Amino acid sequence: MPSSPAGTPAVPTSTADGSTAQGTQVVPATGGPTASRAHGGLLVLVGMLLVALNLRAAVTSLGALLDEVRVGLALSGTMAGFVTTLPTIAFAGLGAATPWLVRRLSTARLLVLGMLALAVGQVLRAVTGSAVVFLLTSALALAGIAVANIMMPMLVKQYFPHRTGLVTGAYTMALVAGTTVAAAAAVPVAHAFGSWRAGLGVWAGLALVAVLPWLPAALRSRGTDARRATRDGVARVIIRPGRTRLGWAMAVYFGAQSLSGYAIMGWLAQLFRDAGFRPQDAGLLLAAVTALGVPIALLMPTLAGRLKNLRMLVFALTAASTLAYLGLALAPRDAAVLWVLLLALGQGAFPLILTTIGLRARTADGTVALSAFAQSAGYVIAALGPLLVGILYEGTGGWTAPIGFLLLALAVQTGAGMVIARPRYIEDER
Incomplete structure (x- = not known):
């Protein structure tokens, strides 16, 4: 796998592994100065933590403001119940498509698209006056979360195979922290700006910040990680x-x-x-x-x-x-x-x-x-x-x-x- 320029992370690959009759082993990135690889790994970790902060904020902020949203959009009881169930439906259905997406897009591009979908979805649902559009844009935001949910363990395996527990703990703690802060701050933010729309839409800014560490690698990447791995002679296993x-x-x-x-x-x-x-x-x-x-x-x-x-x-x-x-x-x-x-x-x-x-x-x-x-x-x-x-x-x-x-x-x-x-x-x- 080609090394990356200093100051940017190597483009993550979902297929940097080799298969033999005895088993399968991970092929680490080679080439490039040690300092460059260390800096790239740190940037990946920062990117993971920023993504993790976003993985529940869109859900818990809505939960905290559900009564205000229900009144503001004139949601029926059935529609309000569906809104609360939508995250698990989206995580189940859209998450299942992530392996297919990983085989067709580089990991960096996929994370950028996921966080952009989350940001756009949160903004649009905060400004709409239509219950149907609110549901559709919520689904768009949740699609970004669903993809990132699946990819986080993969990033740990790729970049930190010998620190699985520590890095998983760090991003899980960031996830829980984001969950807690969004739940606690959504109502005060809404009151400060005089509208529940602000309490939902403000978290789009956090999603845009999470794009930044991945953007350089996403712009540089050519083709998919799977194609690069195939060119390097790495066998893929389904x-x-x-x-x-x-x-x-x-x-x-x-x-x-x-x-x-x-x-x-x-x-x-x-x-x-x-x-x-x-x-x-x-x-x-x-x-x-x-x-x-x-x-x-x-x-x-x-x-x-x-x-x-x-x-x-x-x-x-x-x-x-x-x-x-x-x-x-x-x-x-x-x-x-x-x-x-x-x-x-x-x-x-x-x-x-x-x-x-x-x-x-x-x-x-x-x-x-x-x-x-x-x-x-x-x-x-x-x-x-x-x-x-x-x-x-x-x-x-x-x-x-x-x-x-x-x-x-x-x-x-x-x-x-x-x-x-x-x-x-x-x-x-x-």
């Missing part, structure tokens, strides 16, 4: 995770943990309000789950990267979530802070599965294929979480049945976790 036990285990684990995460974000505040907390206190308890997740997002991938077998880590996260759910069912008011802390620990399953995607693939091709399948299939599962919890809550008038459902989902998650805990590689299951 990976189909949907035909493997590991691929389905990854999808089920990702889906089950996301299901619980979306259910918690959607319903935990209501649970605390039903337990007698004031609305503002219930909101603070919900925010604490996300805030406590920031250091966990940094530490969990680092710990996972150092363990040969992840079984004990999977069990520890299951134990934390189980205790939290039982506490919320039996004594939600008496030890609310403890249950929030345990919930935050249990939600460490999210950075764990992102790390495991990179750990269970030998190559960049395998990583992007596994990431696309696990996240796309997983988000289909995750979309059921808030819906089923709401149905059970409305049908029973209490929280015993919804929490029982979450415990059942946790049992399924743990079973899948036992499969992915053992060291193995998706390329070996072809």
Whole structure:
């Protein structure tokens, strides 16, 4: 693979790997001064962190302003419900197309296009007066997020194969931080400018900033990474995770943990309000789950990267979530802070599965294929979480049945976790 000029990152390639009868190995970039490669790697890391900051801001800012948007656009109850479900639908459907896009566009160009789609979508939905246009432009913004979601583990595999845990932790922490800041700042920004439109549109600027580190490489790249790899004599391997036990285990684990995460974000505040907390206190308890997740997002991938077998880590996260759910069912008011802390620990399953995607693939091709399948299939599962919890809550008038459902989902998650805990590689299951 040709080296890049000093001061710019080498164009990432999704196919810089070689296949032999014994297995597949990553071929690192060669050529060029060490200092240039180090500088390029730093620029890639900065680019990844800026992209990660954008991966949930468009979603949580809308959640914080949903009532204002619903009134401003005269959305029906059904339409408002569809708006809240749209992210998981987009992440599932559009994320599945990412491996196809990676084979046709350079990684830098794909990330630039993704962040531009996110910026344009956020601006357009903030200025429209049409509910239909709002949905379409939201889908455009979410398309950019969906592609970037899949590509992040691939970038870790390409540029930081020996620091998988640390770099995954860094970008996951940036993702959680962006989620928290957007949720907390959307309403104040809207109030400051006198309109919910400002609270949604301001995040387009963050997406444009994320374009900058990737733009030089995107402008320089000629053809696709796949074509360059073929010219260099690198054999490509088609990976189909949907035909493997590991691929389905990854999808089920990702889906089950996301299901619980979306259910918690959607319903935990209501649970605390039903337990007698004031609305503002219930909101603070919900925010604490996300805030406590920031250091966990940094530490969990680092710990996972150092363990040969992840079984004990999977069990520890299951134990934390189980205790939290039982506490919320039996004594939600008496030890609310403890249950929030345990919930935050249990939600460490999210950075764990992102790390495991990179750990269970030998190559960049395998990583992007596994990431696309696990996240796309997983988000289909995750979309059921808030819906089923709401149905059970409305049908029973209490929280015993919804929490029982979450415990059942946790049992399924743990079973899948036992499969992915053992060291193995998706390329070996072809």
